[in-house]
Amino acid sequence: MRFNIIVFPGSNCDYDTYFVLKNVFHCKVDFIWHKQDKLKNADCVILPGGFSYGDYLRPGAIASFSPIMQELKKFAQRGGLVLGICNGFQMLLEMGLLPGSLMLNNTLSFICRNVYIKVINMHTPFTNTIAEKNVLKIPIAHKEGNYFIDEEKLKELQKNNQIVFQYCDKQGNTTEYTNPNGSVNNIAGIINKNGNVLGMMPHPERASEMILGSDDGKFIFQSIIASTFANHHKI
Amino acid sequence: MCKANIHIKLKSGVHDPQGKVILNTLHTLGFDNVKSVRTSKYFELEIENENNMDLTEQIDKICDEVLANPNIEIYEFNLENHS
Amino acid sequence: MCKANIHIKLKSGVHDPQGKVILNTLHTLGFDNVKSVRTSKYFELEIENENNMDLTEQIDKICDEVLANPNIEIYEFNLENHS
């Protein structure tokens, strides 16, 4: 199982994600500098959180022009697993690998705190090891996490079961009060139609060790590892 | 040198949280006659243009591919030619 | 109803980090003839104005007290009267 983490000028959570994959999950992990044009035989590519290019113009916009992104599109089209976390999710939207846009939080301010997210779709390569406990406590930290998509495309997301996470409370209720940033339908994470590209605002790498307050984030990484293992043996 | 004034606006129907908060602020400060506030971005580009080409197509490309997010934004621009 | 188009710009000489990064991006994408990029904000306000008062003073106040940061920004605006 090999992860590639793409590093952009301004990425901040690249080391965090690397540390968790290496020390908690004992996987092989490589950093890929955004100016390179080749991935390193990755099973899963991660676009980490942070402020690539200072979030100037639009978060993730400038990063989406980096040379490596052409290679990433091909990798995704071939069915390779891609996980975009926070700033990474913004990049996936700017590249059109996922539908919709992320706008300024309705509070107009940066929010950093633990939130609960309900797993709506348990049958993706990113969520298939979450058996019964479908409410995860994972932190968010962003200023532009207000997911927007028009009515028509929202229905499409729902029809294709592309909504994976919704902000909820401890008991799993998704209401207006459990929505930290104004996202349409409390959406916290979605996948593409093919199911191999996930964008999520919460940071699983910040909730993979109990010492930091929660280890619910490990389900995401465990699922990726499990589904990759399964794929290897199918081919 | 040519100057491009580019205005990037949110499509109608797209929610503008910043506009909403500014509207509330104006009301609390007593500007009740303000009915709506829409925020948008503005870019001023200086472009070298010795052989006086028509830059419209290039600016269109810049707006469409870089400055605007087609999902939620529309753009308009004008060009000023300085000698 | 009257519409105010307000343009808030950085004072000349005030560093515009965002403009600098967008300029570099345009160059890497091959738009080398772009020499400078200045980013700024734009606000469109709809204001009720039955008795057709002159709103210039009110808009000035709104810009100076709310929309612009007088330390580093200047503003200009125009008013469009819709019947």
Add this chain to the structure above:
Amino acid sequence: MEKSIITKELISEHGLSEEEYQRILEILGREPTITELGIFSVMWSEHASYKNSIALLKTLPREGIGLLTKTGEENAGVVDIGDNLAVAFKIESHNHPSALEPYQGAATGVGGIMRDIFTMGARPIASLNSLRFGNLDTPEVRHLLKNVVRGIADYGNCLGVPTVAGEIYFEHSYTTNPLINVMTVGILEHQDLTTAGAYGPGNYVLVVGSATGRDGIHGATFASEELTEKSEKKRTSVQVGDPFTEKLLLEATLEIIKHDLIVGIQDMGAAGLTCCTSEMSAKANTGMDIDVSLVPQRETGMTPYEIMLSESQERMLVVVKPENLQKVEKIFTKWDLHSVKIGEVTNDKILRVRNNGKIVAEIPTESLVAGFGAPVYHRQKEKPKYLNRLNSFDITSIHKPDNYNQILVDLLKSPNIASKNYVYHQYDYMVQINSIVAPGSDSAVCRIKNSNKAIAMTVDCNGPYCYLNPYEGAKGAVAEACRNIICAGAKPLAITNCLNFGNPYNKEVYWAFAEVIRGISDACREFGTPVTGGNVSFYNESPGGAVYPTPVIGMIGILEDLNFATTQYFQHADDIIVLLGEHCNEIGASEYLKLRIGEPIANAPKVDLIYEKKVQNVCYQAIRQGIVSSAHDCSEGGLAVALAESCFNRECLFGAKIDL
């Protein structure tokens, strides 16, 4: 040489006294050029020279086991913590710029102190801030609070350094002169420790990072003037911060240090290029010959005066051996940053500045720099008369309140005590995934990855205590910092301090300053926490008078075993609550008294340092023996508030039964 046109107004406009100008004539043996006058004005400003404080600062206890830098000699204090690791930390003020432009003032304050840390070769792992504003009932104060917090958040979050702890107080005294003190903590391996000296004549001098503009000119002298209506028109000298470029500068700087490619490095803060060139060469007993026309510029037609005094952000001065020039340039190019050679180190101890080859300034570096030739003054002191009235206030004249519950609720609602989560939830306090104790507890605790250790950190000060009794108040500030570190299960190591005071030429202000220095010294000696450096900010005045004497103490502590990290929140029902230390009825200068009277009054609580140390040791030992579920210190609001705060465990709320 430049033709000099020095007039009396020009000299005073540069904040130089008549005697100081005479000294300049003696040093140069001629009239200074305009560029030289500018250089002397910023280097002899209070902010850069510490001329009115250095004599007293030298009396602070600066020795201690494990200190890897001599206090005041380097950009930050560095303390050894074993396993070939060390902690670099420092606190600095950005009060005056933030008073006029809160967002950019606070943001560039964060940027500046971050550079002081990574210029030592340390990766910043945490940021703290100590903020003081006027009362919250005026829109102006609310505007300052909102924009200062947004400035700190936007800069720190973009940089990827967690903002993990701090304090915010609201007192009338700070209404038009807020205090914005920012602290950064970094971790380095011993071999990466770098110095700010320009050693080795012939070595190259490079400016790296952002291009230079006209922003912030007179930032240093501006910080040495009172905030009067006159200074309003200096608003255009606002410095604008770019956290994205700072992140690139951070990574590039750590990379050239990791590859051992540099001789010396210093951050360009107040007084920009002037301060770096003179301080780095004076420290190394060398000189510098630079040409300002080579400095990358953002604006056209800048004069040598403007380039030498510009305080554009995100820039460093680096000294490298000639053979390493290409390697350094390659690394900075990778990070899309300028790195341009502007001159060389010389051995004549002269700072020679050229413009396209023509000499525009030639000054002995030692005459410019604090601790070397810059002026040192001893100001007069006089105990303020208002203290006799305030300290003699009879506490017993306050009748007992009839509704104790309402008093507790009012205290918990008062802005100084109420929870600050509406602020710290705007900070990313989790990035770098080291924050094992989050904001809200006594002190923050950050783990050190791949080790079993953690660092506890806190900033503390009580303004009213220091106003009513500077000596006891200063002791109290150090004692409270110690208590907060110990309540987290850590052993206090060392402190940095930011001394915020009014005009030093005012006898009463200077009396308080001397008393505070005495208090800090006595407390640091008793607790074994040396002073590793910091910052002095004078001229914090507003038309109403000097702000409260406010010596903000930044302290770090070490947890040898991070499993002993403790918070202030009760953990299990049926735990026993123990009060350590004698409970004496001292309500002088308390929040309660302020609630009843409307202003701080009577006298600050006395601090028995020896007794305090014993209480702290008992608490520390108890935690280390694993018999403590939570620990919290009594500070503002006393025992009642401390108990209430301990109940607010975010996971589940608790109650408490107390027998007085």
